[in-house]
Amino acid sequence: MAIKNKIIIIGCGRLGSSIANYFSGRGENIVVIDSSEASFTRLDNNFSGYTAVGDASDLSFLENQGYIETARKVIITSGDDNLNLFLTHVADKIYGVEEIYVRFDDPQKSLLISGEPNVRGIYPFQLSFDNFLALDEEDEK
Amino acid sequence: MKIVIANGTTEAKFVIDMFKDDPNNELVVINSSKEVVDQIVATKQIRVTHGDPWRDYILDEANITFADVFVALSNSDTDNYASCILAKRAYSVKKVICLVQNPSNVEIYRKLGIDSVVCSTYLLTENIKSESSMERLVRTLTLENNKIVVTEVPVLSNYRVCALPIAKINFPRYASIAAIYRDNTVIIPNGQVVINAKDVLLIITSPDKQSDIISFIKEKRKK
Helix, strand or coil: CCCCCEEEEECCCHHHHHHHHHHHHCCCCEEEEECCHHHHHHCCCCCCCEEEECCCCCHHHHHHCCCHHHEEEEEECCCCHHHHHHHHHHHHHHCCCCEEEEECCCHHHHHHCCCCCCEEEECHHHHHHHHHHHHHHHHHC | CEEEEECCCHHHHHHHHHHCCCCCCEEEEEECCHHHHHHHHHHHCCCEEECCCCCHHHHHHHCCCCCCEEEECCCCHHHHHHHHHHHHHHHCCCEEEEEECCCCHHHHHHHCCCCEEEEHHHHHHHHHHHHHHHCCCCEEEEECCCCEEEEEEECCCCECCCCCEHHHCCCCCCEEEEEEEECCEEECCCCCCECCCCCEEEEEECHHHHHHHHHHHHCECCC
16 A cells, blocks of 8 residues: 655645645655646745646546555645535545645535545635734724 | 536537426526526526526525436536535435546546436447447447446357256356347246247346356357
8 A cells, every 4th residue: 555645735826836835845745736837936946846737637647646545635726616626525535535625715615525524624715804804803992 | 307407508408408398397407608598598498597506506596406307517527526516415406417528537426426427438438349349249238327238149059058948058147138039029038948049138237247248158069
């Protein structure tokens, strides 16, 4: 059985690349996947992980490279909620990945990942709204 | 039957035409494209909800709860997946059917809970496979998402199984003879029925055993 020691980051936009740079700084074993080579310019010059250009919605791509079988943590940050939902279910139900983080623009997607203790949703809308409320409360004082 | 048709263009129109005239059917049509919505409303005289079928407020608006069938026809596999999963989990739809472009998604979507996954490329290759069996004068029909195969095998006089009662041929347990066509009649076999030359055996088996059973039947009689 493959050793599960990799952190797989799907999507190398602002969020994905920042997470990749963070883990790279901590010396983790990272693979970042994006459909566009140009996205990897967001990575730091001393980024120590691997990059892979490919379509993450095509499971044969993830499987052929042996990425997902060796994943300890999968972080899904693409801008397509439906792709993110599918990848979450694949990582969870097919590969039993222990820690899955997924970003959703639509907070209602939480409906479809609830009840899975290993899956954590990240909702930029909710975070921004909470942030606004906190700032507003601060100003009211 | 309450049928929900989510997205798709020509496919959606075709499915609507297939089912709209039966008064027992209730069609619920949802489409993300305003253009397609307008076309369907103008030509099919049915109500269409405009919006993305993977969003809960759109499925609420279309009132799809307890639908019998939900079919997702867009050309994005993951959009279809997300729509089907939402319909199944949150709206108690009995059966969800998902159209996919990528043949490698067929198995995985089934594993993830989509009841039926349809892929034209996948069907095409299955057809090519059965065409290549046809060359050996065998016709096949696959059922239940390719878990069951029905194979027609014509019997020639030099086959070992010919002129023997079924009980005597040690027929493998992994397959069964469902029927025998003989002179335009159908015989439902039992152990005493004797297989004749020119009979066509209708064999039921799993796909992985199909070639084994064909070779078993086609085994020549020892001289």
